[in-house]
Amino acid sequence: MDASSFREAIFQVHSHGRDRGHYFLSAEDERFDDRHIRVSGKRLLSFGSCSYLGLEFDPRLIDGGVEAYRRYGTQTSFSRGYLSCPLYPELEEDLLPRIFGVPRVLLLPSTSIAHHVVMPALLAENDAIVCDHQVHRSVDDAITLQCARSGADKVVVKHGELDRALDIVARLARTHHHVWFACDGVYSMYGDSLPLGFLHDLLAVAPNVRLFVDDAHGMSWAGDRGCGHFLSRFPLGERVVLVTSLAKAFATGGGVIVVQDRRLLETARLVGGPFSFSGPLRPGDLGASIASARIHLSPELAVLQAALRARIDRANALCRALGIPLVIENEAPIFFIALGRVEAVYLMAERLREHGFHVNVSGFPAVPASRGGIRIAINAIHSEAQVDALFRAIAEHLPAVLAAVGVTRDEVEEQFEGVLPPFLRAARPLASAVRQLPERHPQPADALTVETHASIEQLDARVWDAHLGDLSYIDARSMRAVERVFHGGHALREHRWSFRYVLVRRGDELVAAAPFTTLLMKDDTFMSAAVSAALERERLADPYLFTSRAVVMGDMASEGEHMFLAPGAGRSAALIALAEAGVAEMKAQNCSTLVLRDLADDPELVRVLTGQGFVPVPLIERYLVQLDWRGEDAFIDALASNGQRRHVRAVHQQSPLFDVEVWDSRSAAADDELRRLYALYRRMAAKNLRINIFPLPPELLRAQLESGSWEFLLLRRRGGGPVVAWAAARPAGCEYRGLYCGVDYDEFPAGKINPYRQLLWQLVRRAGRLGCERLHLGMGARQEKTRFGATASPALALVRADDAYRATRLQEFVTRTALHVQPSSAGRGARAPRP
Structure with missing residues (x-):
């Protein structure tokens, strides 16, 4: 993701943690003398300090720092190249x-x-x-x-x-x-x-x-x-x-x-x-360091090290005896309690806080959002009784915390399966520890049930369309067309998709549903055009550089809402069940990324999903034209600004220069005409790197046209000739949705006539004449679309990435690109432009 998106993702994830009191805390003590701290009026025993020997309280270090300040002042403000x-x-x-x-x-x-x-x-x-x-x-x-x-x-x-x-x-x-x-x-x-x-x-x-x-x-x-x-x-x-x-x-x-x-x-x-x-370092730090170094060179240090070693051994023994899931057991004073989802991490920290303990929560971006945990630092100044009390409290709350979040024992184990090198996995006690947890309680009578299907043909199309038919481009007929084209045996790996249709019910009521598609994605899909342009140059030699298989809500031949979620008190539970079904598909397909797209910026939805290990990623805004159609002149007169009205009226006055056709399932589209449309689409797709996916295949055009759910809007020069602009669109109830398009700018080299603008205007007219109340113009091309009265609405992808390694490698490429250095060691193994 881009730097701004990464920044926003961190803000979104951490804002929830801050609200719950886990980040940016301030101690309220007048002085420290041990590991107790006061936070929000509550006295807590802290297991968060990296001062593993507790030497900061030694009077000799304090006196050494004070004396150095007295002798040399608060600072020695010279560059060390000149004076120390x-x-x-x-x-x-x-x-x-x-x-x-x-x-x-x-x-x-x-x-x-x-x-x-x-x-x-x-x-x-x-x-x-x-x-x-x-x-x-x-x-x-x-x-x-x-x-x-x-x-x-x-x-x-x-x-x-x-x-x-x-x-x-x-x-x-x-x-x-x-x-x-x-x-x-x-x-x-x-x-x-x-x-x-x-x-x-x-x-x-x-x-x-x-x-x-x-x-x-x-x-x-x-x-x-x-x-x-x-x-x-x-x-x-x-x-x-x-x-x-x-x-x-x-x-x-x-x-x-x-x-x-x-x-x-x-x-x-x-x-x-x-x-x-x-x-340079301040004199006080230097004076304290001299005192600490002298302790290190004395017999005292071995006594402190032995005390810490005893606490570490005790903590390891407790984790083994109590079935606490450590990522690894070793001699370090660092203990990572594996919990997986962020909500489990926060809930455990809150339960421990109620018991009087302060611990550090670990989550995104320090670790993948689905591999969170509690990080505990054992210090020599912790007593054995304090160590015992902490780990017994963890063991007491662990089953209830995991059950409350819906984390199974197997999921905790699976999430951390590959985090260590093969030669360290034998020292990883997580699996045996997790299996010691008690079984989950029986589900209540009104529990949710999840139903999945591998093809749209396996479910009741009427039920599907009743809840999702007017959303995006995922009605049953559209999905049949997509399945027909993106089959497992396709010649190109980027066009081999597999499908999973998920329906969540409470009793007989459908409370959530969505399609999920497993496909090959470009890792830069959500990144800037500059990054994608640099990557596309590299992909001339390796078309699959920085690509990976992912499970995506909806598919890449769609855009907009892909999820039905019934309102009401059980909305969050239904959402979690739907997301868990997506996670199950991700694991079944041996993928490490799940993308829930294109979601509205709903604070409750974001809060629930971030707690389940997802990270919010802002997407390009979508554009929507509200219609109350009473003719072209009335639409133009109702536009908000003089500039908009002048612009659209000028485009409207050029309408007689074009012949407009509408193709649907009854049209006899010739192969050469479809090839022309596809070529124009590819030219647009190659320019639109801000939404960078693999180009859609040519077979999709005929499949969509024959599905009975789509229509193509075509523009030719008045009097005939080849198509100069076209758009694939879907009428859906009171909505008219344009997905992708193609334009031939070479037909109008002078620039006085812009076929793309004429295409937008004809989409507005078509939607109005069909009686639609809203026209969806998709993502991108902000300036052109807002001139026609479109307003932007924010959209998010909620991404669960169980492996941060690919993101690390891609960020390395981005950094080198930004520094104008070609990445000689980059590992070797377009989304459609919107109207």
């Missing part, structure tokens, strides 16, 4: 090097800045870097920017498929100077870490392979002198670069670059721009 605070050398050349076992380190204000400082020293035009797609965002941003600047190659590998990385690294090592592999020492969401054997195998691929590791969440709580989880298991060596954080368990602030090669550090200082132009 006197406390820097003690940290960079003495204390921190003793912790990490290196000659010296480079200390930056944050790990994010550290990544941007070191990357220019690592990546040049002959280098490549392979990134785990779950490497921390700060790492990925720095890599992307440096690759764009230097021309280095970047390849992203899905976390759940990291076993592929060995082959990718081997291939790149044969053609590049250095090949880096970027990963986290401890992954911040699930707490997993890559096994030693895999890391050794990577370095064994070739002598020019290197490791880049962000161990921000592994610092202090593991390793001799608190060197971190990664270095406690893996030697630094000359082929490893480590960046870690002092802002978590170290309890102060800043990011540290750790390498054995002093020349590399010096190069980073010289070419890593943020070293010189970003602000």
Whole structure:
């Protein structure tokens, strides 16, 4: 999705979480002295802090910070390229090097800045870097920017498929100077870490392979002198670069670059721009860091690490005993309770809040919206009794939370099935834990029942049309035409569709219904024309670049409303049942994306579906002309502005220059005429990249025309000749719906006569003469349509994407395109213009 759509999606999803008190909280305490906080007047025990050892309360760190402020003021506001605070050398050349076992380190204000400082020293035009797609965002941003600047190659590998990385690294090592592999020492969401054997195998691929590791969440709580989880298991060596954080368990602030090669550090200082132009750490942070480093170099640290280790072991044992679904069990102080849907996550956090606990909710965009969970951070200053109380509360509420949201045990397991690499899945206790949950309660007598069919021929067409016949282009006759064309044996894979018709009943009453289609989509369908144009250039070599199979409400030969939803108190439950049927089809078809389109911007609908793991994506506005037809002159006179009236009157005065024909099922359309219409449609489709789908096949025109539900409006020059403009439209009760069109602008090269505008005007006249009250002109072409009195109405797609990897790869392409760099490592494997 575009940046603006992504921003709006985050806002929509998070606004619901904010309203329920899960984001942007402010503590109300006068002072902190342990892990209790006061939020909204309630005292809570927090399990959200990443200060895993609790050192921020140590008086020595506090005194060190205060003394440094007294000696050097609140800041040393110099670029470090010119001058550094006197406390820097003690940290960079003495204390921190003793912790990490290196000659010296480079200390930056944050790990994010550290990544941007070191990357220019690592990546040049002959280098490549392979990134785990779950490497921390700060790492990925720095890599992307440096690759764009230097021309280095970047390849992203899905976390759940990291076993592929060995082959990718081997291939790149044969053609590049250095090949880096970027990963986290401890992954911040699930707490997993890559096994030693895999890391050794990577370095064994070739002598020019290197490791880049962000161990921000592994610092202090593991390793001799608190060197971190990664270095406690893996030697630094000359082929490893480590960046870690002092802002978590170290309890102060800043990011540290750790390498054995002093020349590399010096190069980073010289070419890593943020070293010189970003602000330095404040004296208080430096003073506190000196005090923390001295504790790390003393016997005290081992005592703190042992205390935390005991709490972690206790928490793991409780999860096993109580059947709490962890994504993975390991030695990290990070626990991710797998719940799936956002509503389950929020509900669990609220139940825990009632018990006096504060936990962090994890949802979109940090994780896919359907793979949410509770993220718990265990600290050394939590008591055993506090850890026990938290996990027993989770176990107590888990069955009721899942049942309330309608999440089954199998769904929780399936949602997280592929999130870990194959070599870590054996350490994943989720499946056995979930199966220990009790069975769901029997359904009430008025429960909803879901009925599905694979073809429109399998259901009662009268019932279908009574509820959906006037919506969009999904009446029974239209769906028969679509099924006839987009059959499984079609020569082109983008035209092999399968169908699922879903009806939800409460007793004998139909309360919801919609068609779902499984098809191949372009991943840029909802993105800007500029992005689609760049992708289409790449698709000249690979037509299926950045495409994926998805389940879509409606189909790509339709636009507008595709769902019947009965009003009333049970509306939300019926909507959820319909969405769950779509999810079931998505899984049955082995897809990872479900798109519910084109929905009205209904706050209640959005709230319900976001709670079920969907993300709202704004679509292009649709245009509608309200009609109270009393003739052409009356319509023009009723337009709102003088400009509209002048424009439409001028178009109307050119009407005698055209012959207008209407074809329907009784028309004898010749093959060559249909080929002409299709060619004009393809020319328009190629220009309309803002709505970018695979072109509809030529067979669809005859199938729609013969269905008895459609008509084609054709314009020729007065006196005959070839068609110069045409539109496929469907009269539906009091609605007239135009879907796609074709125009030959070459017939009027002077530009004084615009056949597209004449086509719009003839659609208005046709709809009016049929007695229709509304004319649907579809998406796009805002300026042209509003001149005819059309008003825009917002539309949304609600998207459930169970795999964020493809979106990550596409975003990489977008970033490189925006930076005017052609993506040399992009993975290799149009919607109709509206009238």
